[in-house]
Amino acid sequence: MEEIRFEITERSDTEALEEKLKIEREHRIEVERDFQIALLDLEEEREAQNESRDEYMK
Structure with missing residues (x-):
């Protein structure tokens, strides 16, 4: 039973991750x-x- 619980928990953790x-x-x-x-x-x-500067410099 403990092994099944561990697998379910592990699977749930994997899905959450x-x-x-x-x-x-x-x-x-x-x-x-x-x-x-x-x-x-x-x-x-x-x-x-740059365009504005070029226009100003003309």
Whole structure:
């Protein structure tokens, strides 16, 4: 009986761990996406500033 209880507990722990890992993977993907968007925003801002500077220098 103890062995069966251990297997059930172990299986439950494994399922919980897998669910946590899935959530962490999804979070990592969201963070990576947000990071890439921020980089693109910074690049666009830098280009806009360069254009503004070039116009001012004319």
